[in-house]
Amino acid sequence: MLSGREMMRKLKTCSGDQHDIATGIEWLISSADGSSTVAVEPMKMVDPMGPAEVSIHIDAAAEALLMNLTTNAANHEKHGLPRAVMDRLAAIGWLGTAPAVPLQRERAERLAMADVSVWFCWSQHQSPLRLLQSSSNNILRDRWLESLANGKAVGATAFAHLRRHGPANPIACPVPHGWELNGRLDWITGWDLADVVAVQMRAGHEKDAPVLALMLERKTQEQLPKPLQLFPPLELMVMGGTWSRPLKFNRHQIDDDAVLSSMPFETWCSRDKARTRFANPAAFGLARAALGDLRQQCERYAASSWLNGFQRLLAEARELRYRCYAAVDRPDELSNAQHHRLRAAALDLAQRCCQAALISHSGSAMYTGHASGRRLREAAFLQVQALIPPVQERLINSD
Structure with missing residues (x-):
């Protein structure tokens, strides 16, 4: 098998276009030995559209991270987004309490420009943070609010199932001093990246059953209690690096202290x-x-x-x-x-x-x-x- 250096010499005899050469090396190495895509020096990001507001400034540290995310997007999709990405977003002040709307929009656009998987996991963090900010549960607020607000802890969420037609799944039923959870969440994005997951589900099968919001600490399958079954990451046509997993509840009981809020379904x-x-x-x-x-x-x-x-x-x-x-x-x-x-x-x-x-x-x-x-x-x-x-x-x- 040709080495990368030999491939470079061979390709130079075929084309004088440096961009073609770099692309050729990337795919030849990948197809020759089945290894991960070889990183090549990226072309400078061109942005003819620009920000929605010209006064918005993105500093050098953020620009460097965005370029790194752009360069590694294919590897993120293939191997999964590393937790270090979320930590680096927190380090530049991008993960946590949202800034003014125009700046938050620009951050969302720039992250999606680089890698939509990163944008999606980043945006999911806001849901548990907002739920905590509006919650009267001081135990959970003391445990998680500050660390989610400054990005030292990463949050994930699951609530899209509430939009589905048909019987509620999963559901929470009251038991003495807490709730019993049953059913299956088909999709929790960012499980492997998170420290805590905000899950919303119906409190019963009735049509008017309220929506319960609760907090689960993220753990590996070995660490989870037996009534919780975590499944492997979903094989998706896109967003494969987001660590999206199903989670099954089998009579899993939680204390009232784990509940963030309750809301009428109509209001939700x-x-x-x-x-x-x-x-x-x-x-x-x-x-x-x-x-x-x-x-x-x-x-x-x-x-x-x-x-x-x-x-x-x-x-x-x-x-x-x-x-x-x-x-x-x-x-x-x-x-x-x-x-x-x-x-x-x-x-x-x-x-x-x-x-x-x-x-x-x-x-x-x-x-x-x-x-x-x-x-x-x-x-x-x-x-x-x-x-x-x-x-x-x-x-x-x-x-």
Whole structure:
């Protein structure tokens, strides 16, 4: 088998394009011995779309981390996101209590530009933090609030099952001094990264059974009590590095001290619908990354017709992002249907930008680990993440 150095010499005789050479080494080594993808020096990130507000500044430490995340995104997907990534986000002040909305949006966009798996685990941290901040359970607040707020502890969450039709699963039933949990959570994102997981479930089978929010300390299967069964990470077409696992409850009992809050199901649904009607900043982060990639491809091939398509997508992305964020900032000025239309438009835009970038790479984009292929799959994930029927219908019936 040729060494990496020998492959470099061989490829140099075939092409004078350094980008082609680096890409060729990456895939030849991967296919020759089945080993992990070899890291190559990344091209400078191009960001023609830029931030939503020009006054927002990202410091050098954050830029360095973002470049590292971009470079390692394929390895994250293949081998799993390391906990060190979350710790590094905490070290630069990005994990914990959210800053002002414009800055938090920019952080979400930049993380999605780099690696949507990182963005997703980062965004999940906010759910247990917000639940703690509004909880009257002083035992849990004293145990976790400060460390979640400063990022020293990492939080995960599970509540998407509450949106499903049909019988509640899992459920909590009252027992003396606490609750008994039964059923199965099909998907907990970031289990292996977290210190604590906020789980929300129905308190009974009745249609009006309230939603109970509780805290579970993350443990390995060997450390978990017997009534809890943790399953291996799910094999997913995308987001494979997020350590998403099912968890089964078999008469697992918790004390009242583990409960964060209880809320009427109708109230929970109303709040969830209010949140999920808005466009996701991660969609614009993906669009930014794809447009930067497409711009580089236009320059690489001096393709003026491609440049026209790029410019149309860029103008559309900037205008749509402005409208979406204005709608979030002034939600009462639009109807729910208008909010749903904007969210669907943002998801569709991200998909079209990622698809255009992938097509510009032609056959090379089909290699496992190629950034444009990963981004297109990430765009597909965003289309089903926190999906609600009005947005689903618009995406299915879009022209």
